[in-house]
Amino acid sequence: MTTTLSRREALVAGFGGVMLPATLSAQPAQKPAELKIGVTTFLSGPASVFGVPSRKACEMLIDQLNAAGGIAGVPVRAFFVDEAPGTDHLVGEIRRLVQSEGVHVLFQSISSGSCLACTPLSRELSKLMLLWDCGTQRIFEENRYEYAFRTQGYGTSEVLAPLLYLLKHKPDFRTVAVLNQDYAWGRDSWELWKTAMDALKPGVRVVAEMFPRFGSTDFSTEITRLLALRPDVILSTSWGGELVTFVRQATERRLHERSIFVLPVAEASMQILGRSMPEGHIIGTRGDHWNNHPAPKDPAAFNAFVNAYRQRFNEYPIYPCHHMAQAVWALKAGLEKAVAAKNGAWPSDAELAAAFRGLTFPTPTSTITLREDGQGLEDQIVGLSSFNDRFPFAVPKDMMLYPGASVSAPVGQKSTDWLKTLQPSVVQTAGRSI
Amino acid sequence: MRKIEPILAILVAAAMIVAAIAAPWLRFVLTIALAKGIAVMGILLLLRAGQVSFGHALYIAFGAYTVAFLAPRFGDAMILLPLAALGAGVLGLLIGLFVTRYRQIFFGMLNLAMAMVFYSLLEKLYAITKGSDGIRVEIMPIAGQALERVTYEWTIFGIALGLAFVLGFLLRLYLASPMGEALAGIKTRETRLEFMGVPARGVLLSAYVMSAVLGGIGGALIAMTSRHVTPLLSYWTSSGELVFIAILGGAGGVLGPFLGAAAYELVRVYAAASFADAWQMILGSVLLLVILFAPGGLWGMAARAIGGRGR
Numbered sequence: 001m002t003t004t005l006s007r008r009e010a011l012v013a014g015f016g017g018v019m020l021p022a023t024l025s026a027q028p029a030q031k032p033a034e035l036k037i038g039v040t041t042f043l044s045g046p047a048s049v050f051g052v053p054s055r056k057a058c059e060m061l062i063d064q065l066n067a068a069g070g071i072a073g074v075p076v077r078a079f080f081v082d083e084a085p086g087t088d089h090l091v092g093e094i095r096r097l098v099q100s101e102g103v104h105v106l107f108q109s110i111s112s113g114s115c116l117a118c119t120p121l122s123r124e125l126s127k128l129m130l131l132w133d134c135g136t137q138r139i140f141e142e143n144r145y146e147y148a149f150r151t152q153g154y155g156t157s158e159v160l161a162p163l164l165y166l167l168k169h170k171p172d173f174r175t176v177a178v179l180n181q182d183y184a185w186g187r188d189s190w191e192l193w194k195t196a197m198d199a200l201k202p203g204v205r206v207v208a209e210m211f212p213r214f215g216s217t218d219f220s221t222e223i224t225r226l227l228a229l230r231p232d233v234i235l236s237t238s239w240g241g242e243l244v245t246f247v248r249q250a251t252e253r254r255l256h257e258r259s260i261f262v263l264p265v266a267e268a269s270m271q272i273l274g275r276s277m278p279e280g281h282i283i284g285t286r287g288d289h290w291n292n293h294p295a296p297k298d299p300a301a302f303n304a305f306v307n308a309y310r311q312r313f314n315e316y317p318i319y320p321c322h323h324m325a326q327a328v329w330a331l332k333a334g335l336e337k338a339v340a341a342k343n344g345a346w347p348s349d350a351e352l353a354a355a356f357r358g359l360t361f362p363t364p365t366s367t368i369t370l371r372e373d374g375q376g377l378e379d380q381i382v383g384l385s386s387f388n389d390r391f392p393f394a395v396p397k398d399m400m401l402y403p404g405a406s407v408s409a410p411v412g413q414k415s416t417d418w419l420k421t422l423q424p425s426v427v428q429t430a431g432r433s434i
Numbered sequence: 435m436r437k438i439e440p441i442l443a444i445l446v447a448a449a450m451i452v453a454a455i456a457a458p459w460l461r462f463v464l465t466i467a468l469a470k471g472i473a474v475m476g477i478l479l480l481l482r483a484g485q486v487s488f489g490h491a492l493y494i495a496f497g498a499y500t501v502a503f504l505a506p507r508f509g510d511a512m513i514l515l516p517l518a519a520l521g522a523g524v525l526g527l528l529i530g531l532f533v534t535r536y537r538q539i540f541f542g543m544l545n546l547a548m549a550m551v552f553y554s555l556l557e558k559l560y561a562i563t564k565g566s567d568g569i570r571v572e573i574m575p576i577a578g579q580a581l582e583r584v585t586y587e588w589t590i591f592g593i594a595l596g597l598a599f600v601l602g603f604l605l606r607l608y609l610a611s612p613m614g615e616a617l618a619g620i621k622t623r624e625t626r627l628e629f630m631g632v633p634a635r636g637v638l639l640s641a642y643v644m645s646a647v648l649g650g651i652g653g654a655l656i657a658m659t660s661r662h663v664t665p666l667l668s669y670w671t672s673s674g675e676l677v678f679i680a681i682l683g684g685a686g687g688v689l690g691p692f693l694g695a696a697a698y699e700l701v702r703v704y705a706a707a708s709f710a711d712a713w714q715m716i717l718g719s720v721l722l723l724v725i726l727f728a729p730g731g732l733w734g735m736a737a738r739a740i741g742g743r744g745r
Binding site: 086099116124188 | 457458459462466557558560566570583656660661664666667672702703706707710711713714
């Protein structure tokens, strides 16, 4: 029996071929001439203090990778997109990157709002997305994504680690005040802190909850109030220019002598603050990549990264640079794993994404595991601000390292629910001095 | 020129459809452009009366958040669109009663203030609005049909295009009616209108409510397209964007807003694609060039090219 194709069937087959997502068609993926990465980051606006250094780090690492022959023998090329114009623009840009530029991987977003808006696109476009810097816990707690992974820690661990540190080093505080930026991160991080604090040390009195407008340039009213209230602890998860302004204004009025500051995102502002950062306050870096890390797992690689960055840009890398680097290293590890699994053949988008589930990739300081729900487990190091001869800015001393798994909510649990179940004994058992 | 406008509109629509078929990612950009074009028609209406509103992003954001809040409850685009339009209309009436007492810079600034109050509310009422993180809008059924993603996007594109035609047509009728002509009277001399027995405030108020409805529809379409709403929609820069588009497109005809919106979105996308660091500068230069060399906007340029008067 001979089979003939009617015109209608031919049309259906033709359309089917066009409409079917690439992952469903049986064709094996071709090895591309270059591996294209779409990177969304802030290139303008206040958050460009994070975005521009991260872009620099990304370009530097890609140059290094390409000089060494690329990833799995394929040279890498990055396309950068500005996050600042807002979500409707960014969502369009992600589509453009995938459908017009043909990027193979997306490195996505500093802002949590951007991440929440764009991560569902990984499913719709069937493209691997590495969330390289945003911290919101809502991403993987409210949804499940096959194509999205976060190659770093997240809000829960980044707030819980400084709290555990505070409870260990200054356990007798009785009052706390908060001064956060009035947007999602400021509100979320306070909710996480408050929930954990109520579980670990019930009875602490919150004397002030202050959320000055995002982008404020003056904190004198807030500082006056804090001077009058005399809280034992002042928490601020602010960043960028606002943190710099707040610390400068607060130290001028000697607020730091009455209260201890807890600044979980301080590292990125230390170079700008220089010597004006007071000593003995709790500072965090959203991870374990302090420039003075006493015992990185691979000191040669760590120094090579820091020194190459310093040489090229004449400044120390800040944490977004390290987070960007983690995404690049994760991509290298994941892609090589996927290629090895296919005995050297190029993986499809689905196969590439599957390689990232449960992936453990090395960073110069430690290793990061992308667990079952896509969340990365990044160690957290917190310490007290101090000065030494090596750096012209504050770095931590008396550091404590909290392994990522110990300060992250287990898979399938919401952070706020999990934090409520914490026992005060955790303070003594979690983390170790380094 | 008025006769050529419908033909030109059909040509522009055809070009949009071809572009959306040729490049799937442009479909998204053009849907947003159509939605903004619809909202800018409202700005155009007020421009006829010589009033510039620096706060119409309020109605866009209101429409968008209406969709975001009500989508889980009445998850159908065919119900949500009229609801967003109605809600924006009622809000427009309430605010309009107050702001239409003022003219010129006071009118513009009061609108700006209203939009910023709404912006602050969206940010501050964190427990309800999820603050700057915004609210996700899932793919919703349209007229009872649960659609797959690509079909859904085409349908929204089609709805936006259809609404653009219908609303553009209605607006043309309105502008040619005595009520519409009275708007120009407010611009030239309001007292004369009153002498003729036409209540200037009533004329302006009805135009204002209409512009709010258009904003609400535009906002609802934006929410259905980008499927994530954030308070940034109501920020003053978004209002400025609408005025920018109105100037870029030209206030001559109802096609102007769509020409302006399409040009604006495309320039922004291509500028952002080619110069990720300097797209704002390119956008600014384009506007400067238009103001300096084509004060009638794109519509005026098109009119001159065809040989008619761009009004």
